[in-house]
Amino acid sequence: MSTRARKETDKIPEPTLRRLPWYLSNIKLMKERGEQYVSSTQISKDINIDASQIAKDLSYVNISGRTRVGYSIDALIDVLENFLEFSHPHEAFLFGVGSLGGALLHDSGLSHFGLKIVAAFDINPLLVGTAVNGIPIFHPSLFETKTKEFGNVRIGVLTVPINIAQEMTDKMVDGGIQAVWNFTPFRIRVPENIVVQNTSIYAHLALMFNRLNLTEKE
């Protein structure tokens, strides 16, 4: 593990990285409508975020607008898709082909956003040896072998039951996985150099239910 400090100048703030895909969706729509140029003020009107915030976020990507005309939409789409790395495939393994895992194997949207699941692992004998959406499913005991076979797979999608979430994470990390996309509601522990992205859709449900009740009480 490296002990050098991370360069803070390299690090784009998380909120910016969350907003940039919104801008991308928005300008893709503008392009569909036949528009050619866009300003941060126009994006701002559409999605209700301050134009100054949008300009600041866009300053992280390497593009410059022209006064009064704004950004070229085609160029901005290209630059954003490259910057967000949606335009080139990142290979990934998926662990746990249950309900949610199987669902993700079916989601072609992931590949449009740069994630290519190349193989999945599950202990269920009914699944091992089959394929979902063309993606082969192996027994977890084959993980090391498949790691060598597939080469540079650095991302693991975690969709196992919570009681084996930590065990499976440890196994993934031992096998060379460098980023874990954690869909379980379990908070996994990893070494400092491993990236974890928590996407607990069920936690979002709790938030939605709670806020819904607040509007009810009004």
Next chain:
Amino acid sequence: MSTRARKETDKIPEPTLRRLPWYLSNIKLMKERGEQYVSSTQISKDINIDASQIAKDLSYVNISGRTRVGYSIDALIDVLENFLEFSHPHEAFLFGVGSLGGALLHDSGLSHFGLKIVAAFDINPLLVGTAVNGIPIFHPSLFETKTKEFGNVRIGVLTVPINIAQEMTDKMVDGGIQAVWNFTPFRIRVPENIVVQNTSIYAHLALMFNRLNLTEKE
């Protein structure tokens, strides 16, 4: 729309609502292991969050621990599941049975966390009239009729293509939907009294790819 100010005392902070499901998962595991009591210090060790933060978060739910013994695990699971509203079903409609929408219809995990999708809508003639996982799919023109038929459906899950995300949202809100679970990468606009929960899994990908590159550069 009500013009009364929302009572701020009713409002549990968003980070707390995001962390409570983690505690719930964790203590469910402890129960599986045969444990009966748990302290915030124990949870803290397992999931690497300050014990004082955990105690503060748990102070929002109506449970009291006993000195030296901690919380009863059974009671805490019950209280948390009730508080987070995972234990009673919230009926929902889903809009857009594409790749991600279809995947969510298959995900039995949602019902374990209190969301019951009772019907779906899509314009695809190959889907209209069929059912996925027992959930019927209707043409969007039947939305109003189905709203009356199903009664109190207040939640809409939005999984349509981005170019119709806003139009469909407006339709949902007109039809009485009070909370939109937005899975599209598009930032929808709604009246002030409508709850929006954005779950843009693709934006999470951007964040993960970016952080993965930072570790590479170390």
